[in-house]
Amino acid sequence: MLLGIPKKTLIIVAVLAGVVLIYALGSGERPSEAESGSAGCRVAVTADVLNVRSGPGLGHGIVGKFQQNAETDAEPLVRNGFRKLAEGRWAADEFLDPVDGARCG
Incomplete structure (x- = not known):
């Protein structure tokens, strides 16, 4: 237990935060940018x-x-x-x- 929060709950929260972060970083890219590259x-x-x-x-x-x-x-x-x-x-x-x-x- 850390700060009164069970270890299992901390792991679930960390995984969810990681998924949200990955989604947020990837959401700014449009399909046209991905297909066409920098040109x-x-x-x-x-x-x-x-x-x-x-x-x-x-x-x-x-x-x-x-x-x-x-x-x-x-x-x-x-x-x-x-x-x-x-x-x-x-x-x-x-x-x-x-x-x-x-x-x-």
Whole structure:
């Protein structure tokens, strides 16, 4: 007994704390980062002006714009013809070309 706590209880608490710590450290990694490594997915804009929307579709509001030849980080996820750039930021994939060496899936 340590501090009035049975040894068995201390071991269970330590194991649970370890599991929580491992989960917390791994939860910050997104699947796209794991798949693409440090090079990641980076794209260049081919349209004159490209709207960035809050979701994957034309019905979602515009939250930003990119000019032609602008480059940005992106994720491998494409839904309804829109590539996910970041949380709440999507752009039409047909106007995005992966830059040399990018791994965009």
